Amino acid sequence: MDIDFSLQLHKFLGGFSLLVLFPVILVIANWLNELISPYSIKDELMEKSNVALGVSFMAFNLAVTSVFIGAMLGPSVGLWQDLLSVGGYSLLGIALLYLARVINNRLILYKFSNVKELIEDRNFGTGVVQAGSYIASGFIVGASLHGEGGGVVTALAFFLLAQLALVAYSVVYNLITSFDIHHEIEQDNASAGLAFAGNLIALGIILMNAVGGDFISWEHNLMLFVRNTALAFILLPIFRIALDRVVFSHTDLSEKILEDKNIPAGMLEFAVTISFSIVLYFMI
Secondary structure (H helix, E strand, O other): OOOOOHHHHHHHHHHHHHHHHHHHHHHHHHHHHHOOOOOOOHHHHOOOOOOOHHHHHHHHHHHOOOOOHHHOOOOOOOOOHHHHHHHHHHHHHHHHHHHHHHHHHHHHHOOOOOOHHHHHHHOOOHHHHHHHHHHHHHHHHHHHHHHOOOHHHHHHHHHHHHEEEHHHHHHHHHHHHHOHHHHHHOOOOHHHHHHHOOOOOOOHHHHHHHHEEEOOOOOOOOHHHHHHHHHHHHHHHHOOOOOOOOOOOOOOOHHHHHHOOHHHHHHHHHHHHHOOOOOOOHHH
């Protein structure tokens, strides 16, 4: 079988160039993150061992990776065009992740200062919720950049719609639980933070299914988004209630999270809610 060495060399150079571009994007993302933050991320992580900020920082880098992969996937149009396209869309995605942090601070965890909780109190619950928001947003932005037919406008539109859905779901989640999620997280309840973060990521996975792929038309893609949002808002609360009353019928999961601040209980909700959303992702 004949091998087209020219084609193989082109693929290798293209893949290698994108591989080199990725750490450059990470460096830029973290430099900008340090620049706009009202505290020194390096000092908080390396000198003060701030675990709350550490989990948020970890998720930010995972989200940047998700954005990069979304921008990278798709047909090649040439080495330099690919590098410019992937680099440009990645920088756009990084900017949207910063906006997601502002939305998380102002509209999701709006009853207290996120900076104070992260830096002064080193509140792990706040850090893990911010991490959940980053990861959910990274999934959504990366998916909206993947596929053909769309562009900057469609990525921005679906990002904003998804942020609106995350904010709305935070209200729904607070209603279906027997505790005030803001109060518990402010009181250093890491278990409550884990449970809530898992739900944000689960919603992000379901919405990723709607915004991923080719952009057909506004009507078609918006209908997919509305369908998936409605499914998430119906099925995730039902699953949360079933988890509490059926799967662990002899144990009150909410009580474990509220009264005992039981971290394994929060980890359990975090894991099984995300697992449920992954299964749903492949079914719809």
